[in-house]
Structures are given as C-alpha cells and as structure tokens.
Amino acid sequence: MSDPKIAENSAPVIETTITRAIIEGFSEKLLNHLSLDVAIVGAGPSALVAARYLAKAGLKAAIFERKLAPGGGTWGGGMLFNEVVVQDASLEILDDFGITHKPIASAPGYNTLDSVEMASGLIYGAVHAGAKIFNSVSVEDIVFRDKQVGGLVINWTPVERLGMHVDPLTVTSRCVLDGTGHPSEIMHLAVEKAQLKLSTPTGGILGEKPMWVDSGEASTVENTQEYYPGLFACGMSANNVMGGYRMGPIFGGMLLSGRKAAQLICARLGV
Numbered sequence: 001m002s003d004p005k006i007a008e009n010s011a012p013v014i015e016t017t018i019t020r021a022i023i024e025g026f027s028e029k030l031l032n033h034l035s036l037d038v039a040i041v042g043a044g045p046s047a048l049v050a051a052r053y054l055a056k057a058g059l060k061a062a063i064f065e066r067k068l069a070p071g072g073g074t075w076g077g078g079m080l081f082n083e084v085v086v087q088d089a090s091l092e093i094l095d096d097f098g099i100t101h102k103p104i105a106s107a108p109g110y111n112t113l114d115s116v117e118m119a120s121g122l123i124y125g126a127v128h129a130g131a132k133i134f135n136s137v138s139v140e141d142i143v144f145r146d147k148q149v150g151g152l153v154i155n156w157t158p159v160e161r162l163g164m165h166v167d168p169l170t171v172t173s174r175c176v177l178d179g180t181g182h183p184s185e186i187m188h189l190a191v192e193k194a195q196l197k198l199s200t201p202t203g204g205i206l207g208e209k210p211m212w213v214d215s216g217e218a219s220t221v222e223n224t225q226e227y228y229p230g231l232f233a234c235g236m237s238a239n240n241v242m243g244g245y246r247m248g249p250i251f252g253g254m255l256l257s258g259r260k261a262a263q264l265i266c267a268r269l270g271v
C-alpha cells in the first residue's frame with residue numbers, strides 16, 4: 001500500500017518528469033510539422049542532402065523514415081566493407097556537411113570515405129540545418145487534392161510490420177519528395193493507387209536497369225525531377241522511375257541528386 005504522507009508531499013518524481021518531457025517534446029515536434037513545405041519520404045543519402053538544403057533555404061521540411069536508424073543504404077558501404085566512393089564533383093557537398101574524404105591515388109577524380117562517418121554526418125547536417133526526421137514512421141499513402149500531390153499518410157512502422165488494423169494519420173505539404181530508394185514506393189502509390197500519369201515516356205515507372213556505374217551516376221542526377229505536380233523523386237527512386245542503370249557503392253550521384261531536388265523544389269515554391 002502507498003504511504004499517504006509521501007503521496008501528499010510529493011513533487012513530480014523523476015520517472016514522471018522524464019515521461020512527461022518525452023511526450024510533450026515529441027508532440028510539440030509533430031504538431032509543428034503537420035503542415036509542411038516539403039514532406040520527404042526516406043532518409044537515404046539523397047533525401048538527407050535535399051533536407052539540409054531545403055531547410056537552409058528557409059523551408060519547413062521533414063523526413064519520414066521507416067527504419068529506426070536514418071541513413072538508408074549508406075551505412076553498409078559495399079558488401080558491408082564500410083567504405084564508399086565519391087567523385088570530385090560531389091566533394092563540395094561533403095565539405096559543407098563537414099564529412100572527411102581522401103583521394104584514391106590510383107584513380108584521379110575519385111575519393112573514398114568512411115560510410116559510418118558519411119551516414120552520421122548526413123543525418124546531423126540535415127537535422128542541424130533545421131529539417132526534422134521522424135524515424136520508425138512508414139508512409140503508406142499520399143494525399144491527393146486539387147489535382148496535386150499534397151501530403152503523406154503515415155503510420156508507425158511496427159503497426160505496418162505487425163499488420164495491425166490501425167488507421168493512419170496525415171501530414172499535408174506543398175511538395176512531396178520520394179527518396180525511398182530502389183523501390184520508388186511513393187511513385188508506385190501515385191501510379192497504381194492514385195492512377196496518376198507521371199512525366200515519363202509511358203506515364204508509368206520504367207524500372208531500374210542493371211549495373212553500369214558511369215551511366216547510373218549521371219542519370220541519377222538527370223532523373224531527379226518533378227514527375228507530377230507537387231511530386232518529386234531523387235536518388236535511386238528517380239533512377240528507377242526513369243529506367244536508369246544502378247551503380248552500387250559510389251555515392252556522388254546521390255549527393256548531387258539531393259542538392260538538385262532541393263534546387264528544383266525551391267524554384268517550384270518560389271524560394
């Protein structure tokens with residue numbers, strides 16, 4: 001039985017203080033991001049770069065990432081050897097994030113870096129610039145109104161994974177950026193569920209081709225576009241939509257794609 005004297009005198013105990021602080025802090029964060037300039041799906045390298053530059057441009061941007069750890073395919077380097085390669089053209093982006101790199105002596109124009117430093121540096125750089133990341137949140141649908149894509153339908157990843165019958169919530173946004181990587185999940189929802197015609201030769205998703213590093217690196221940047229009013233794609237998602245080649249653990253194209261996505265969205269929103 002509880003001691004009535006203790007109960008009468010008690011200031012909030014630390015256990016309650018911690019719990020209250022977490023609930024209030026998270027609620028405030030989510031409430032502040034229910035209406036966004038840019039809702040980004042997936043926290044891979046291209047989306048993290050986009051998020052930093054969007055936030056630096058003064059736009060309210062948030063990333064919704066299915067996994068507990070943001071970073072997408074960055075962490076594992078190539079076949080779990082935790083190093084990646086980037087081209088000189090993307091070094092200014094790494095420098096802006098404060099991520100270190102070193103030239104490959106035998107291959108002028110190419111550099112290596114630690115994939116763990118890259119993942120953690122990209123995450124910190126996006127958040128520190130003012131973008132928010134909501135992790136363990138899966139995007140299961142888009143909001144479509146007034147003939148444009150206008151937000152995301154979200155739910156907790158454990159709800160999705162366990163197949164629980166729990167209705168989702170929504171965030172609205174002026175633009176949506178699909179950074180979901182190889183599966184282009186948001187583009188699939190747009191084509192198959194919303195029956196939208198994308199600005200591709202068929203109106204649909206052309207599908208990723210096999211490995212061809214140079215071509216894939218260039219096309220990842222070229223294919224970073226607005227594919228439907230309010231709906232953009234970056235990184236491997238863009239390449240999959242437009243039928244580009246894959247490129248493996250070289251990441252310059254991803255970084256440049258993220259920066260291009262931010263520039264296109266800024267132009268679209270008149271920033």
Ligand code: 48F
Pocket residue numbers: 041042043044045046047064065066067070071072073074137138139140179180181182185234235236237247248249250251254
């Ligand atoms: O695939 P991913 O790292 O995106 P990216 O920026 O980079 C691709 C490279 O990592 C690599 C490559 C480079 O040569 O080929 O693959 O294109 O990250 C995509 C993120 O999106 C999340 C997923 O968990 C991953 O972290 N994601 C995918 N679908 C959803 C999602 C969804 N429906 N809701 C929330 N997050």
